[in-house]
Amino acid sequence: MTDTITEQATAAASGAAATEQFRNKQRTETAGVDTRRVDTLVSELLAAAHDIIRRHKVTYAEYDVLKSWLIQVGEDGEWPLFLDVWLENVVEEVAGENREGSKGTIEGPYYIPDAPILPAEATLPMRDGEEGTPLLFQGQVTSVDGTPLSGATVDIWHADNDGYYSQFAPGLPEWNLRGTVIADDQGHFKIHTIEPAPYQIPTDGSCGRLIAAAGWHAWRPAHLHLKVSAPGHQLITTQLYFQGGSYVEDDIASAVKPELILAPTPVADGDGSEVTHDFVLDKG
Template structure:
């Protein structure tokens, strides 16, 4: 399905929406600043930048281009996009290095709090003519010891068949392809949705200029976003990709892990695909 109105999504509009969502999340979280840790991290970051300048003999012309670009990133509202695409995967790697349960990966800039609550078997909100191959995504949420986690929450969101996210592109229903599924008493869930499409991150703003200047591509593979949680256990944020999909091997965000690749199979009636993927949560 192609909706010409959604094709008008711009980097500036997406950036503004991502910035506002991030600020909303930050307002709900307490921040405890350790001045010694700030000193250490910022000092080392600056030292690394100084080293790059010295080793590569950066000129004033190059410095001015960088300065102009950094200013433009802020004006375009693209800092959430830049940080989530090029840095978050390393932060996530460090944050989850001691987990025994399921693998996580980056959240990305398109998460929205408080998606509609849905029962253990549910169809995500979508348009009557929603494009894409129908997908049944099902599984079970357990603890590391195998205990089913009754009432676990499975938050899911993903792009549509044109590569757009609701609330980050015009003319999409507010909660299109977003929901919070509450698992049954055995931790089981069944989610009816459609397979998303690969997409390019916005390229008409500052991040696009960087991509073009460096000769990179801007593509992310098709993926489902998930946050899975249960009382007394660590929340896991992850993305699941599709075997054989475009750019699984060269994701611009470097967020793909072998454990996160799905292999859907056709459903019995031939109308779409299905896949089972279980989540294992660590104790809090």
């Protein structure tokens, strides 16, 4: 099962899926453009690039390598991957700097909306005999004043035990390890799933060539993705990591925050682990 996925989960295929998903999102979330903001941001970005060229005496040979690489990023469909891995963490930091409730972090390129609706206690869709350590992820959603948020939505998705996401790798069921859980009248939820694995971002395309050229590693730590929302409150997008896991200290996407690290414990009677993590939402 996993050999087929490993052979075919290429950067080009993953990039094409991420690009199409982003385009679909933009069709419904297009914001007005302030020309003064565009002028300021682009002018300062270009000024920073000019400064780098002058300080490091960039040669024409180096410039041509950069130009060729930028063209190839587009041809590989890897702009969503590049931007989400190396820039989104700072955009998220600015967007959430005044938040009083739970910490957020990047969405990443692998979110798919409209996952199956599930009750407050539910098992995520998965294959028969899904590999991985069983995990019970549970908690409560409240407002910043402590009020339980009845019917809060906990949208969750994550990679499988081999580090692959459904709809971004062949051979996986459409909604594998994806679900939209509706909390109970006290904001509680219990989600049965498996612990995801760390994974490399695709390395056979342009982003992989950059990583190799810079001598970096390409790994993300194991994590759960979540979007948590409730009427009258701000949506929180976050990722939760696992204490002691590989790459937690040097995530290629620089998305780990101390508040987002889970410490699961073995279940009292049976196989697997469990962890409780609550979400506090700011009022909208």
